[in-house]
Amino acid sequence: MVNNSKNVPYYAFGEGSLAGLGTLLAERAKSRGGRCIFFVDHFFQGRSLVRDLPVEEGDTLFFVSTVDEPTTDGINEYYSAITAKYHELPSAIVGIGGGCTLDTAKAVSNLLTNGGKAEDYQGWDLVKVPGVYKVGVPTISGTGAESSRTCVLTNRRKNLKLGMNSEHTIFDQLILDPALPVTVPRNQYFYTGMDTYIHCIESLNGSHRHAVGDSFSREALALSREVFGSADMQNRANVERLMVASYLGGCAIANSYVGVVHPLSAGLSTVLKIHHGLANCLVMNVMEDFYPKETDEFHRYMEDQGVDLPSGVTGNLDDDGFARLYESTIIHEKPLVNALGAEYRAILTRERASEIFRRI
Amino acid sequence: MVNNSKNVPYYAFGEGSLAGLGTLLAERAKSRGGRCIFFVDHFFQGRSLVRDLPVEEGDTLFFVSTVDEPTTDGINEYYSAITAKYHELPSAIVGIGGGCTLDTAKAVSNLLTNGGKAEDYQGWDLVKVPGVYKVGVPTISGTGAESSRTCVLTNRRKNLKLGMNSEHTIFDQLILDPALPVTVPRNQYFYTGMDTYIHCIESLNGSHRHAVGDSFSREALALSREVFGSADMQNRANVERLMVASYLGGCAIANSYVGVVHPLSAGLSTVLKIHHGLANCLVMNVMEDFYPKETDEFHRYMEDQGVDLPSGVTGNLDDDGFARLYESTIIHEKPLVNALGAEYRAILTRERASEIFRRI
Numbered sequence: 001m002v003n004n005s006k007n008v009p010y011y012a013f014g015e016g017s018l019a020g021l022g023t024l025l026a027e028r029a030k031s032r033g034g035r036c037i038f039f040v041d042h043f044f045q046g047r048s049l050v051r052d053l054p055v056e057e058g059d060t061l062f063f064v065s066t067v068d069e070p071t072t073d074g075i076n077e078y079y080s081a082i083t084a085k086y087h088e089l090p091s092a093i094v095g096i097g098g099g100c101t102l103d104t105a106k107a108v109s110n111l112l113t114n115g116g117k118a119e120d121y122q123g124w125d126l127v128k129v130p131g132v133y134k135v136g137v138p139t140i141s142g143t144g145a146e147s148s149r150t151c152v153l154t155n156r157r158k159n160l161k162l163g164m165n166s167e168h169t170i171f172d173q174l175i176l177d178p179a180l181p182v183t184v185p186r187n188q189y190f191y192t193g194m195d196t197y198i199h200c201i202e203s204l205n206g207s208h209r210h211a212v213g214d215s216f217s218r219e220a221l222a223l224s225r226e227v228f229g230s231a232d233m234q235n236r237a238n239v240e241r242l243m244v245a246s247y248l249g250g251c252a253i254a255n256s257y258v259g260v261v262h263p264l265s266a267g268l269s270t271v272l273k274i275h276h277g278l279a280n281c282l283v284m285n286v287m288e289d290f291y292p293k294e295t296d297e298f299h300r301y302m303e304d305q306g307v308d309l310p311s312g313v314t315g316n317l318d319d320d321g322f323a324r325l326y327e328s329t330i331i332h333e334k335p336l337v338n339a340l341g342a343e344y345r346a347i348l349t350r351e352r353a354s355e356i357f358r359r360i
Numbered sequence: 361m362v363n364n365s366k367n368v369p370y371y372a373f374g375e376g377s378l379a380g381l382g383t384l385l386a387e388r389a390k391s392r393g394g395r396c397i398f399f400v401d402h403f404f405q406g407r408s409l410v411r412d413l414p415v416e417e418g419d420t421l422f423f424v425s426t427v428d429e430p431t432t433d434g435i436n437e438y439y440s441a442i443t444a445k446y447h448e449l450p451s452a453i454v455g456i457g458g459g460c461t462l463d464t465a466k467a468v469s470n471l472l473t474n475g476g477k478a479e480d481y482q483g484w485d486l487v488k489v490p491g492v493y494k495v496g497v498p499t500i501s502g503t504g505a506e507s508s509r510t511c512v513l514t515n516r517r518k519n520l521k522l523g524m525n526s527e528h529t530i531f532d533q534l535i536l537d538p539a540l541p542v543t544v545p546r547n548q549y550f551y552t553g554m555d556t557y558i559h560c561i562e563s564l565n566g567s568h569r570h571a572v573g574d575s576f577s578r579e580a581l582a583l584s585r586e587v588f589g590s591a592d593m594q595n596r597a598n599v600e601r602l603m604v605a606s607y608l609g610g611c612a613i614a615n616s617y618v619g620v621v622h623p624l625s626a627g628l629s630t631v632l633k634i635h636h637g638l639a640n641c642l643v644m645n646v647m648e649d650f651y652p653k654e655t656d657e658f659h660r661y662m663e664d665q666g667v668d669l670p671s672g673v674t675g676n677l678d679d680d681g682f683a684r685l686y687e688s689t690i691i692h693e694k695p696l697v698n699a700l701g702a703e704y705r706a707i708l709t710r711e712r713a714s715e716i717f718r719r720i
Contacts, residue, residue, distance in 0.1 A: 176572075211600050218579060219576075
């Protein structure tokens with residue numbers, strides 16, 4: 001079926017909804033057998049969230065370090081550890097955290113049923129069969145990882161950052177509990193939240209359009225603007241808004257492509273290991289030529305929310321470094337065609353990209 | 361899991377997407393066995409849409425009369441006919457048409473796996489097991505039947521219009537092909553399209569709120585306003601917009617309740633057999649006390665689009681008729697509490713309802 005979009009089949013929304021996870025997992029384990037594997041952002045180590053989780057005897061809980069973004073090697077290691085410990089498939093995989101943790105849960109789920117290596121599935125529609133049943137619980141909003149059809153992994157050997165873009169990557173169940181993202185540090189909240197704003201403006205400015213995707217983008221953008229244009233982006237109502245925006249933004253990107261920001265941002269992440277949210281903001285900050293109105297808007301939000309960005313990030317790079325930045329940017333053909341047309345290489349030349357990167 | 365919302369798992373959107381139905385059904389039949397049952401709006405009898413449908417030998421195609429809205433008796437008859445003809449469950453049920461046809465497909469699908477009588481499942485969460493795999497193909501936009509968790513049936517013996525409100529009622533696959541609703545007569549297009557506008561303003565004015573539902577409502581409402589506020593509500597772009605609005609509106613009502621309009625409208629449908637879309641508009645036309653701004657807006661849209669409404673609809677009713685209108689309105693507790701609070705009977709009294717009905 002051409003253009004068949006998949007939704008996350010189930011989403012539970014509301015403060016306290018995480019309390020329902022235990023019942024959900026118990027029913028699942030009872031009907032299918034197998035144990036449950038939890039991937040939890042290391043930020044929560046020793047915190048009450050972890051103590052209250054319905055981890056049963058025989059289950060496994062991994063704390064996911066978010067110092068670096070997920071790598072294909074890291075996913076392969078989780079896969080080996082799980083298959084060494086268990087003789088049957090897990091009843092469920094639960095990811096609790098931000099984009100890194102959710103993407104880890106999604107990738108491991110795919111690998112457990114498809115076998116092989118994580119890098120075998122980086123690309124479009126390469127995952128052959130549905131993964132293990134998986135539940136996503138975002139604790140920071142913006143990436144859209146909770147509802148998107150990808151999980152982005154860095155392949156160090158190939159100098160490549162690319163997702164397992166597949167309908168099988170989509171979570172089976174989401175728990176959207178606005179009580180969870182209240183403890184997020186201010187800068188991180190902004191950087192990550194802006195991911196929604198950025199991919200929505202990229203989609204709506206692109207040529208690869210889809211009326212349902214546009215609607216999701218417009219509403220996600222309206223919510224983001226309410227959040228970042230308000231006096232306190234992090235009050236309770238705004239935390240809830242941003243959670244909805246992130247979910248809808250993920251639904252939007254399933255029907256569209258990003259634009260110029262994400263490829264350049266992927267370059268920064270691949271070469272300099274800068275996290276996705278921050279890398280996006282670093283690029284958005286210098287996008288006057290490509291998204292002038294939105295860049296102004298972004299500057300206003302930074303000022304209004306008192307958020308700052310590191311500067312001189314590419315200052316220590318030599319020519320080879322800039323060459324690698326360009327290579328890991330320009331391979332992102334789909335979004336660049338979406339934003340700039342088939343002749344995108346004539347517009348985003350090596351020189352022009354370097355000039356942009358030098359200002360970051 | 362409390363407040364667990366279900367999405368339609370798959371939706372294919374775009375002009376010409378109906379052409380993918382054959383492949384979809386063939387794959388389904390191959391993997392599951394069983395034949396396919398088509399429910400098609402009688403409007404399409406003898407038209408090219410039907411000639412082009414992938415109906416295979418052994419399949420059954422029913423033309424659904426939309427003279428009256430679906431009844432529990434009608435659903436029970438389809439059930440008997442199908443179970444008499446086949447010894448195994450169908451591989452798929454396909455509904456192609458407006459709300460009446462889509463709701464028929466949904467109800468028959470539920471009944472085939474749950475057994476018994478259609479009236480056994482009228483209410484909240486009474487359907488026990490998933491229905492037969494079902495595909496919805498809307499050919500007119502507005503009801504949200506394509507994405508909602510209900511299928512509304514009239515129970516003549518009980519003087520009741522009530523849906524099988526259940527997650528199992530949700531379609532497994534939608535095909536949203538904006539080429540289909542282009543032949544809809546002007547008045548009908550307006551009456552049905554307004555259903556989205558009306559249930560969204562009811563939801564957003566209610567007390568039973570949900571942030572995800574609100575987002576769906578807002579975007580559906582924005583699209584409806586673009587359509588009905590434009591010079592030609594029925595041009596190609598607007599047909600597409602209204603299709604998206606209807607889909608999102610259906611997603612919204614899955615997370616919210618309607619308000620004052622729908623219960624009064626249900627009264628008109630139950631007692632006078634007036635179709636849902638027209639009944640909604642007849643009520644909306646006299647809602648100055650409950651939704652003043654929106655009633656003004658509705659009047660403007662009627663004028664701008666050159667659409668008219670029948671008048672004197674309740675002119676021939678005696679006191680008993682008005683009593684029945686009231687009874688079949690006031691039983692809709694959830695939406696009335698949502699709109700008017702727990703003391704709704706003190707606000708929408710028998711006298712006040714009659715006064716409203718007399719002006720219709």
